[in-house]
Amino acid sequence: RISSDGKPDKFQPPPKPVIIDKLKQIEERRFLSPEFIPPRGRTDPLKFYIERKDMIQRRKVFNIPEFYVGHVLAVTTADPCADNKASRFVGICIQRGGKGLGATFVLRNVIEDQGVEICYELYNPRIQAIEVLKLEKRLDDNLMYLRDALPEYSTFDVNMKPVTRLDHEEIPLNTLQVRMKPKPWSKRWERPKYNIKGIRFELPENKMKEAQKWSQPWLEFDMLREYDTSKIEEKIWKEVSEALKK
Amino acid sequence: PALLRRSVSFCPVFASVTGACQAIQKLTRVRVVDNSALGNTPYHRPPKCIHVYNKTGVGKVGDRILLAIKGEKKKALIVGHKMPGPTMTPRFDSNNVVLIEDNGNPIGTRIKTPIPYSLRQREGEFSKVLAIARNFV
Numbered sequence: 001r002i003s004s005d006g007k008p009d010k011f012q013p014p015p016k017p018v019i020i021d022k023l024k025q026i027e028e029r030r031f032l033s034p035e036f037i038p039p040r041g042r043t044d045p046l047k048f049y050i051e052r053k054d055m056i057q058r059r060k061v062f063n064i065p066e067f068y069v070g071h072v073l074a075v076t077t078a079d080p081c082a083d084n085k086a087s088r089f090v091g092i093c094i095q096r097g098g099k100g101l102g103a104t105f106v107l108r109n110v111i112e113d114q115g116v117e118i119c120y121e122l123y124n125p126r127i128q129a130i131e132v133l134k135l136e137k138r139l140d141d142n143l144m145y146l147r148d149a150l151p152e153y154s155t156f157d158v159n160m161k162p163v164t165r166l167d168h169e170e171i172p173l174n175t176l177q178v179r180m181k182p183k184p185w186s187k188r189w190e191r192p193k194y195n196i197k198g199i200r201f202e203l204p205e206n207k208m209k210e211a212q213k214w215s216q217p218w219l220e221f222d223m224l225r226e227y228d229t230s231k232i233e234e235k236i237w238k239e240v241s242e243a244l245k246k
Numbered sequence: 247p248a249l250l251r252r253s254v255s256f257c258p259v260f261a262s263v264t265g266a267c268q269a270i271q272k273l274t275r276v277r278v279v280d281n282s283a284l285g286n287t288p289y290h291r292p293p294k295c296i297h298v299y300n301k302t303g304v305g306k307v308g309d310r311i312l313l314a315i316k317g318e319k320k321k322a323l324i325v326g327h328k329m330p331g332p333t334m335t336p337r338f339d340s341n342n343v344v345l346i347e348d349n350g351n352p353i354g355t356r357i358k359t360p361i362p363y364s365l366r367q368r369e370g371e372f373s374k375v376l377a378i379a380r381n382f383v
Binding site (some may be wrong): 080082083115147 | 328
């Protein structure tokens with residue numbers, strides 16, 4: 001290369017390649033399962049500590065993968081009444097509830113035009129395997145509205161192959177707007193109390209305005225309802241990750 | 247079934263007493279799930295439960311009930327209800343029922359909808375119904 005002077009420039013070596021170590025990137029992303037975070041209350045923290053010890057003990061023996069609401073999971077449970085003593089159920093996770101050892105998640109699927117939901121306990125020793133078939137976060141925390149949505153949104157093939165994850169980074173967000181069956185629904189999902197973003201409301205404008213009458217805009221500013229979990233999460237994350245590494 | 251809220255008003259403190267959430271009781275509309283002629287021919291009234299053969303009037307999975315279909319009385323077996331049951335058991339989106347004779351023989355020949363595995367425990371009573379079932383959940 002010749003600079004503006006006319007004299008040849010000093011040799012510039014090519015830029016060094018940036019090596020992205022994928023293993024390090026996995027460690028960077030932290031995921032703490034929501035059932036580890038203790039609920040707000042006046043119970044002795046010792047109770048939560050003992051529960052966490054039991055939860056970590058179970059996780060060492062049995063791998064509970066990281067999953068969110070909206071993932072498609074396949075769960076194999078031990079059942080004395082089933083063939084081969086094991087039963088397999090595939091479904092989309094619509095809700096994760098409970099704290100501590102009683103943490104549950106509800107899987108929903110539509111089999112032969114019949115909607116079936118099963119509430120599984122995460123730490124139940126009857127569960128033999130949990131596989132994540134499809135990784136997908138949805139716009140909401142709670143997909144209970146799928147009960148009133150058209151059945152095509154809840155149908156998942158029982159023999160679905162697990163979708164391979166290429167990046168060990170972000171979980172894709174599915175901004176699907178679900179179409180609903182005609183009203184009446186089990187809950188009035190258009191009301192702001194449920195704060196649902198994943199439904200394509202085809203209701204007339206006056207109905208949507210009427211639903212806004214039940215909005216409580218003061219709730220987000222209520223200081224007594226605040227529960228800041230960032231510091232608690234940090235402490236618990238350190239504790240859990242150290243215990244699991246051992 | 248809708249939750250009934252009654253309030254107790256003759257005592258000085260008002261207390262709201264909710265009616266317990268029932269699974270299948272008298273006058274619940276059910277869905278017949280097998281391929282029998284009686285269950286599948288359309289009628290202007292849906293099949294309704296008129297009696298539950300139970301100490302409590304509440305029918306859960308595996309209970310026998312009396313159904314009124316097309317102007318006739320028929321016994322039936324509950325294979326799934328909308329009410330959430332114990333954890334690890336399936337909850338269906340409709341109250342499913344299989345038509346049965348007095349001795350326990352099913353009237354239909356095939357059940358396409360999924361049946362919970364918990365019915366297998368009472369194999370002695372329901373062996374013929376389980377034999378015609380195709381899918382289990």
